[in-house]
Amino acid sequence: MVKSRKQLNLFKKNRNRDLAKANSARIKKADDRAIRLVPALMEIYRKETSERKTLKYVGRELNLRDERLPRGQHIWTSKDVSLLLDRVFALPLDVLSDVKKEELRSLIGT
Numbered sequence: 001m002v003k004s005r006k007q008l009n010l011f012k013k014n015r016n017r018d019l020a021k022a023n024s025a026r027i028k029k030a031d032d033r034a035i036r037l038v039p040a041l042m043e044i045y046r047k048e049t050s051e052r053k054t055l056k057y058v059g060r061e062l063n064l065r066d067e068r069l070p071r072g073q074h075i076w077t078s079k080d081v082s083l084l085l086d087r088v089f090a091l092p093l094d095v096l097s098d099v100k101k102e103e104l105r106s107l108i109g110t
Contacts, residue, residue, distance in 0.1 A: 033070060034087040035096060038104070040065060041088070045107035053108075055081040 044061045059076035
């Protein structure tokens with residue numbers, strides 16, 4: 001079936017619009033997840049312990065809290081925690097205030 005150039009351009013335009021919507025939805029879902037985990041992160045970093053609070057330690061704590069990764073896995077690695085913190089600190093001001101971000105930064109010690 002041969003399509004005209006006009007039909008192909010319309011198809012590409014619609015496909016790009018759909019991809020943009022899907023990407024926007026994925027970003028929103030990831031941001032919502034990061035926002036939901038901010039209180040848990042703050043609690044983990046405030047926790048009194050003799051153990052150093054590394055990314056691996058935070059991952060272990062999230063595993064103990066039965067927090068799942070976005071794709072449903074149960075095991076948080078240091079890389080997953082690092083990506084989560086990057087996302088939290090990249091959230092726009094209307095979503096998470098600078099005060100909260102600074103409080104978390106001071107708890108982390110960076």
